[in-house]
Amino acid sequence: MTTTRPYRSALYIPGSKERALEKAKTLAADAIIFDLEDAVAPDEKAAARALLVETLATADYGNRTRIVRVNGLDTEWGADDIAAFKGAKIDALLIPKVSSAKDLDAVAALIPDVPLWAMMETALGMLNAAQIAAHPRLAGMVMGTNDLAKELNSRFRADRLPMQVGLGLCLLAAKAQGLTIVDGVYNAFKDEDGLRIECEQGRDMGFDGKTLIHPAQLDIANQAFAPSDAEVETAQRQIDAFNAAKAAGQGVAVVDGKIVENLHIVTAEATLAKAAAIKAMSQT
Numbered sequence: 023m024t025t026t027r028p029y030r031s032a033l034y035i036p037g038s039k040e041r042a043l044e045k046a047k048t049l050a051a052d053a054i055i056f057d058l059e060d061a062v063a064p065d066e067k068a069a070a071r072a073l074l075v076e077t078l079a080t081a082d083y084g085n086r087t088r089i090v091r092v093n094g095l096d097t098e099w100g101a102d103d104i105a106a107f108k109g110a111k112i113d114a115l116l117i118p119k120v121s122s123a124k125d126l127d128a129v130a131a132l133i134p135d136v137p138l139w140a141m142m143e144t145a146l147g148m149l150n151a152a153q154i155a156a157h158p159r160l161a162g163m164v165m166g167t168n169d170l171a172k173e174l175n176s177r178f179r180a181d182r183l184p185m186q187v188g189l190g191l192c193l194l195a196a197k198a199q200g201l202t203i204v205d206g207v208y209n210a211f212k213d214e215d216g217l218r219i220e221c222e223q224g225r226d227m228g229f230d231g232k233t234l235i236h237p238a239q240l241d242i243a244n245q246a247f248a249p250s251d252a253e254v255e256t257a258q259r260q261i262d263a264f265n266a267a268k269a270a271g272q273g274v275a276v277v278d279g280k281i282v283e284n285l286h287i288v289t290a291e292a293t294l295a296k297a298a299a300i301k302a303m304s305q306t
């Protein structure tokens with residue numbers, strides 16, 4: 023099932039970059055991941071945390087989902103990061119390198135209420151994806167394909183063949199629990215064609231959107247993960263045809279030479295709901 027709140031584009035912003043934090047207020051990102059982990063150098067961690075706390079207390083990011091990626095609890099910054107965002111105006115806390123549900127227990131004990139998201143980027147995390155997804159505080163997953171490739175010693179390929187098992191395990195785990203799941207980043211941020219192909223692959227697999235590292239990637243992800251006009255039109259025709267078939271006492275309709283059953287209507291309705299949510303987002 024597709025989540026209604028759009029997550030077509032989730033843009034990482036280094037918590038240390040004041041200019042980028044300002045710019046993000048006007049960018050067409052469905053979600054912003056304010057990063058204190060890998061995008062911030064060790065010497066800048068404390069200053070970035072303070073800047074981010076101040077920024078999030080005062081800045082207006084509109085209806086963009088606000089997610090803060092903290093450092094892991096196995097680092098010298100993790101506990102202070104988590105403490106700093108208690109009661110903050112954020113939608114979720116993103117925990118890096120989650121390898122088991124116990125990693126989430128440790129964070130959950132330190133901060134009540136705020137939904138947790140998990141970076142899925144270790145080999146053990148792939149194997150434990152089902153128990154991680156079932157954690158009661160978890161609301162979303164983000165693929166960390168750079169860290170995963172590092173741990174697997176796999177090569178970057180256009181078809182992402184070495185990633186497929188991990189991507190598939192996490193996708194199954196997230197969908198089984200009705201969670202949002204966002205695909206990993208595309209590092210070559212000037213390569214538009216490569217990004218489009220990777221977005222379309224992730225979309226076809228079932229991901230809700232893609233994490234991004236540069237504003238130039240936003241339009242491509244937003245387009246790839248939104249239903250096209252043709253898809254919306256087909257979904258409406260499927261619903262209309264199925265309703266007509268039902269009224270005539272039949273359980274199956276045929277649209278464009280393909281059968282349409284109850285289960286296809288669930289997908290068609292999700293397509294319309296997603297299109298409506300994207301439209302509503304762009305109007306506010």
Ligand SMILES: CC(C)(COP(=O)(O)OP(=O)(O)OC[C@H]1O[C@@H](n2cnc3c(N)ncnc32)[C@H](O)[C@@H]1OP(=O)(O)O)[C@@H](O)C(=O)NCCC(=O)NCCSC(=O)C[C@H](O)C(=O)O
Pocket residue numbers: 033034035036041042043045046057060061141143165166167168169170206207211235236237
């Ligand atoms: C990749 C970059 C270092 C490039 O930076 P830069 O050379 O400054 O880019 P530009 O000059 O083209 O920037 C143009 C304007 O856009 C703003 N900008 C750039 N990036 C961002 C951004 N991410 N969010 C918002 N705004 C951004 C610049 O400020 C310029 O603005 P203006 O002055 O008004 O013209 C840089 O893009 C960057 O740092 N990107 C983020 C990198 C990052 O967050 N990495 C960590 C996350 S990825 C990861 O960890 C994945 C995962 O964990 C895994 O394992 O896979």
Ligand SMILES: [Mg+2]
Pocket residue numbers: 060118141143166168169
């Ligand atoms: Mg990572």
